[in-house]
Amino acid sequence: MRIGFDISQTGKAKAGCGYFADSLIKHLVSCDKNNEYLLYSAFGNTFWDTEHGTSTCRLHKSNCTHLLDHFSHHESLAFWSTSAAIDEEKLGNPDIVHGNNFSCPRFTSARFVYTLYDLSFLDHPEYTSEANRWNCFNGVFNAAMQADLIIAISEYSRQRFLEIFPHFPIERTRVVYLGSRFQDDHKEKPIADLEPDNFWLSVGTLEPRKNLRRTLLAYKKYIDIYNDPKPLVLAGGQGWLEDDLESFIVNIGLTKHIRRLGYVDDDTLNWLYKNCWAFVYPSIYEGFGLPVLEAMDLGAAVITSNTTSLPEVGKDAVLYVDPTNEADIVAGFAKLQDDKLRQVLRFNSPRQANNFSWSKAAKQVTQAYIDVLELPKKTSEKEIKKQFFMS
Secondary structure, X not given: OEEEEEOOOOOOOOOHHHHHHHHHHHHHHXXXXXXXXXXXXXXXXXXXXXXXXXXXXXXXXXXXXXXXXXXXXXXXXXXXXXXXXXXXXOOXXXXXXXXXXXXXXXXXXXXXXXXXOOOHHHHOHHHOOHHHHHHHHHHHHHHHHHOOEEEEOOHHHHHHXXXXXXXXXXXXXXXOOOOOOOOOOOOOOOOOOOOOOOOEEEEOOEOHHHOHHHHHHHHHHHHHHHOOXXXXXXXXXXXXXXXXXXXXXXHOOOHHHEEEEEOOOHHHHHHHHHHOOEEEEOOOOOOXXXXXXXXXXOOOOEEEEOOOOHHHHHOOOOEEEOOOOHHHHHHHHHHOOOHHHHHHHHHHHHHHHOOOOHHXXXXXXXXHHXXXXXXXXXXXXXXXXXXXXXX
């Protein structure tokens, strides 16, 4: 097979989509010597990395070819936004193209496999910007019309997709769970002024869906009641609609209790997960919940939400709270004052995390590629042209 693979979001400061594509392609290539991989550093018309030709995942293997690295932003937009069919010759004439950044270009020959992360932009439009919602909706809607196969990162995401797009054939969907990218020999970079086992940790892009403000209010009530001196450490890059988060922290009187680290590298994150008192992640909505899995993998006690995909990840190895109930989150903090409970969770976390791996994901995706080639294209070239009023 000639497999075209979107690596456009695997560059610097990558978040969920980028971690998925980065880990998956590395494991696909490591276990597959028979197929050819065509790696596209520029993909679709909604995401652009100015340094894509150098910053994205670089794989120097005999069966890997990097393409489109030379594209300027203008050239990329012209190529992917064409009203005619995508020039698949410039993509190396792939048998399959796998998109990982929400975009859904139109392919007339190659089978198109689409990674579905989540539908939060539909279920909770208040938690994202209009621009982001427009990009996400158009990508998922076009995928529902044209994708030959949907790979959902949780059963929850697959079911929500099928509820919203009930005419999409379920036999053209798969669920592939993520894995932890941290290996046993992964480096650790300590934070000098943080004492091991003496801080709470929250990790995630700063956006309203992560429920940071309610978590901060709950933490404030908790330390007021229990006089716990352990700070709450926030790690994660700036997302959207949280530009005034610092003012919020000041206004509720938490300045001296909060440590904001911003985006951290994997070595630092490895140390944080291993050395936190507990990992706190009462997100409103997730497509999977990679931080929960990685925290469990590294032995952290975890507080997380009893909603969306998170119970698929945590099973009975974590402490669940209702993310919409501030008092319940306060109770979660309080319960983990009990070190016996914390040690039970720390013991159970890696065992549950072992059910997930990128090697397993790569095998499932390879099988999905084989399966989709045995299926006819979902939408014919004639139908694609008709849908988009092409001549």
